[in-house]
Amino acid sequence: MGVDGIGARVARKEDKRFLTGKGRYTDDMVVPGMKHAVFVRSPHAHAKIKSIDTSAAENMPGVIGILNGQQMQADGIGNLICGWMIHSKDGSPMKMGAWRPLAHETVRYVGDAVAVVVADSVGEARDAAEQVAVEYEELPAVTDAVTALQSGQPQLHPEASGNLIYDWAIGTSEADTDAAIAAAAHVTEMKILNNRLAPNPMEPRAALGIYDSAEDHYTCYTTSQNPHVARLVMSAFYNVAPENKLRVIAPDVGGGFGSKIFIYPEEIVCLWASKRTGVPVKWAADRTEAFLTDAHGRDHVSAVKMAFDKDNRITALKVDTIANFGAYMSLFSSAVPTYLYATLLSGQYDIPAIHANVRAVYTNTSPVDAYRGAGRPEATYLIERTMETAARELGVSPAELRRKNFIRSFPHQTPVIMNYDAGDYEASLEAAMKQADWAGFAGRKAEAEKRGKKRGIGMSCYIEACGIAPSAAVGSLGAGVGLWESAEVRVNAVGTVEVLTGSHSHGQGHETTFAQLVSDRFGVPIDNVSIVHGDTDKVQMGMGTYGSRSGAVGMSAIVKALDKVEAKAKKIAAHLMEADESDIVIENGELKVAGTDKSVPWFQVALAAYTAHNLPAGMEPGLKEGAFYDPSNFTFPAGCYICEVEVDPDTGKTEIIQFVAADDFGNIINPMIVEGQVHGGIAQGIGQALLEGVHYDPQTGQLLTASYMDYAMPRADDLPSFQVSHQNTPCPNNPLGIKGCGEAGAIGSPPALMNAITDAIGNNDLTMPATPQKVWAAAHAAH
């Protein structure tokens, strides 16, 4: 490996602009004539709109225009859609109710957009928005999915009787699974709650719509993880503009964690409003708007039965899950509790029978969709808390029970679709236990006891699936898009390189990691490599960044393009040196004839490609290649996390003493960046387990956690430093052997922490977030 090559801890190329205030985020964009949008939002969780009176607001200072949903519908702008078709057990398609970008008949959650005010300044737009008089007829609301399924509850959409979107199942037949459970020596039963989270990237969502009437062309700056998908969806489904008339740019984006995958009403409205008002229109969410309208994550209620034989081997798993979808079906919502959740319910274990049933339910809350991990944290939490509980019930050590049930030969076909390609679960378990000094825990517990503290230790052995693929397979499962990635490698005449990628970086450091691939291959310093992304006018097509896919899928596409560039460069070099193409090797930035002292520098080959004075007969000039990469399978990162805590029995406060992560991510390009991904993921997982939770008032449907005063974000003094290591088995299914690392931390950590706390307090009856109040009550109930 070179200093900038694969495996090197290269400091990030993108850092300087962020560290000097030169980052360019959507809300930083200013264009001539730009005006500002503020949305009028529903204060009610469920209501009919009787009238919208804008007369007073229209006369407020600075107001350019006030627009509503009826006008939008008249202009042919379509409803928002969910892009993954799920069929219920009875064969019927999922029941999708209408989601209008601006509601004009019914509002279904607090924050539903009703109108937009465009004015000279944000302040003037806000003042005017407060003067828009909307008359509502309030309707009863329901916020909890279990309640929403019951009879006599408020009905959200006429299409979805009983608020049921789908009733779906996967795996072994229910009868066979029940039979295995009935024959078991031991059955562990649990009710598992997975708390609702607000994703909270630090940059709130924003959009700038610019309509050019001369060209009949739209430009949209937006906080998106996947600008090409945004363009596709806004063109094909929302009828904003045809793709060739719509440029979408996602510039620097301040974190996403899933919430910026989806296409929201606001960017559509900004584009449409720009045409309607004749001025560029910018909107930037404030934090309360982000809490109200960014798609939330998780919110599952599950019943689980895990059956064991007399040797403590798992014989069957049965899961019944109710998933809260909120008021509307967000873009990928339907896939989350199905193909991203139930397909991972085998965990790291060899389970012969698994039956999972999932019901998706409308409620009067913000839409719920993918949030870091998306389904896999819910599956891991369910399996790993159940395993821990089973170990306690069976009187065996948690490590022993897991070891006994580990999958040890690959490939392994689970009963829930997935075919695991490679892994070594024992290696991560051992590494984590050694790092955490598991053997010395009893001594530390006794010492803590003397200080009046309750110490606990817990583990979690997670598996996840990244780089969702192949396109044909996901298409057959209902996906509306392909899940490949594209890349183009352009070598300039002086040998510098531009890589255009359909992946999008919003914190992941692609500008560095992707450049390392080129540096490794051609010996070009990474400063001579530029990564271009996030602009539909520059990059032809791409599927964006989510599901930890940019390494396994995005970089694989780059490798394919690099292969083509290398092949052509070698042909040119062989021609220049009058050597055989098969004898050409690339070393230290030169193309050499192996076994001789003949060489040409990289830049000279590039120059030769463009001068075209002396190319092999029939060769086209230039050195530029593109590739599309469609994976042959998911990748399967896995690992073992161990958490040790101390609980103060007087206050219920949990202190994390140590947190150990042992991960298998396959091959790693930049370990520094990968570790950073793990740190951030763990912090979000600890946030879920200890601090975070979205709460709605069950009667009124008001969001009670709509600011950082009410929603407990993890802060620096809530967290320890983390101990991170890797035990890697290369992925056999992509050229770099990469599995993906973006979500693992958030997937693996919540059960490790909850297993540790319940171990400390001796009471397993505890739900996330384990706030001091809940821990104190559970600790006292245990005695």
Add this chain to the structure above:
Amino acid sequence: MTKVTMTVNGRQVSGDVEDRTLLVHFIRDKLGLTGTHVGCDTSQCGACVVHMDGKSIKSCSTLAVQAAGASITTIEGLAQNGELHPVQAAFKANHGLQCGFCTPGMVMTAVDMINRYGGKLDEKTVRENLEGNICRCTGYHNIVKAILAAAEEMSAGRQAAE
């Protein structure tokens, strides 16, 4: 409208502001210095931290008129002559940033923290002093490392200068 004059990154600036205009909006919208960010509405996240007369403040909870006559340093004014400030350099060396949105506030808070504590910072103190800055990407692990490294570097620099 009120006319305010202040020094920002060593340059005297003035502008007409509404009484309700926040310092952060004056900096971003009037001066075009967009490195200072707004991440919340409740003075919690710290993405807006700048220095006023040498001390870190949240520019989202300071009115522009309150800053009249003051000397303000924003993230754009920290690096001198193209050289990163030691805190900026330490954030880069220790991978103390990912998406970059909280970073300007983190750096400005860290500089003030190091100025206040000198070389006497430890992990616990750093974590407590970051209470007013939220990062969603890094889990704070490398931010804490970066601040400790910068504190060491800056105190070594001071000792060498003395």
